[in-house]
Amino acid sequence: MFLRSRFFQVNSAQAEKLYNKAIEFAALSGGETVVDCYCGTGTISLYLAKHSQKVYGIEIIASAIEDAKRNAEDNRCDNAEFILGDAAVKMQELVEQGVRPEVVLLDPPRAGCEEKVLAAIAQVMPQRIVYVSCNPASLARDLAYLEQNGYQAEVAQPVDMFPMTHHVETVVLLSKGEVDSKKVRVEFSLEDMDMSGFQKGATYEQIKTYVLEHTGLKVSSLYISQIKRKCGLDVGQNYNLSKKEDAKVPQCPPEKEAAIMEALKYFQMI
Structure with a gap:
């Protein structure tokens, strides 16, 4: 050449x-x-x-x-x-x-x-x-x-x-790689997705993050557990039970209850 x-x-x-x-x-x-x-x-x-x-x-x-x-x-x-x-x-x-x-x-x-x-x-x-x-x-x-x-x-x-x-x-x-049974790249938007089959998918940390980002409030796992119980949802952990029979359990304030309820609605858990 x-x-x-x-x-x-x-x-x-x-x-x-x-x-x-x-x-x-x-x-x-x-x-x-x-x-x-x-x-x-x-x-x-x-x-x-x-x-x-x-x-x-x-x-x-x-x-x-x-x-x-x-x-x-x-x-x-x-x-x-x-x-x-x-x-x-x-x-x-x-x-x-x-x-x-x-x-x-x-x-x-x-x-x-x-x-x-x-x-x-x-x-x-x-x-x-x-x-x-x-x-x-x-x-x-x-x-x-x-x-x-x-x-x-x-x-x-x-x-x-x-x-x-x-x-x-x-x-x-x-x-770019080949699509096979071992590696599949999937992209999707949760905003357009029906999450009714994933009611247990939102973790306590996800709920806390959502509440903090949208309201500026910090909520505890205890408060989330209390509101989930009010809504008839499975709690999974006994956050609102104490080992001491006479222990006083703090109750979720109204403004935080409202924020948690909004998060549960967002994740389509209620």
Whole structure:
């Protein structure tokens, strides 16, 4: 492969290993659509194009995009398209055009990805993300963001591009994961849910928290137990009974009783 570039890895032997590792992690079968963010002059994009149906390379530097287009022409690659612009914006434009990539590759500068780019990728929801990084610190930061948005780092492979130095390139595979019997991600809203079958689901701590947040009052388990008994609900623990026969048990004040009643209604326990 002939490539023109204003920037290229000086260790060409290790660069080839790095690109091959990125291809391996992408797990392309030939029919996928791939988006290569921070594509530069298209070095990795053209490798990806050999194994996929279509590759879109996005880069904000105009001269790099010019080189990428020439590289595609010189290597007779007709399934790689290079786009000039901000990755976050152009990613959204591709989605609006009906492009839904199965794989996104990231190869940002040392500062790592801008958060808006990561947010755009999370919205697109590719099956896999392959992240190539030259800075472990920014890599760790960006992986944390992606994991908070539904991705799991599956494997990481360091590549020694600069022997006898502390610098290292790292290739990481992140995946949305497959839905199976062992792991299912479920999201729902309690506000829209019929909780009539979960009358025992609200714990004493949940009731206390609700009352405190909505009224500013602190209520004890004893008071909650008393009100639950008034409503004919199972108490589970004898909070309002004492071991001493002559012990005086404090009774729940009216304002706290009203607040607890409101919590019981909220949790559809009464």
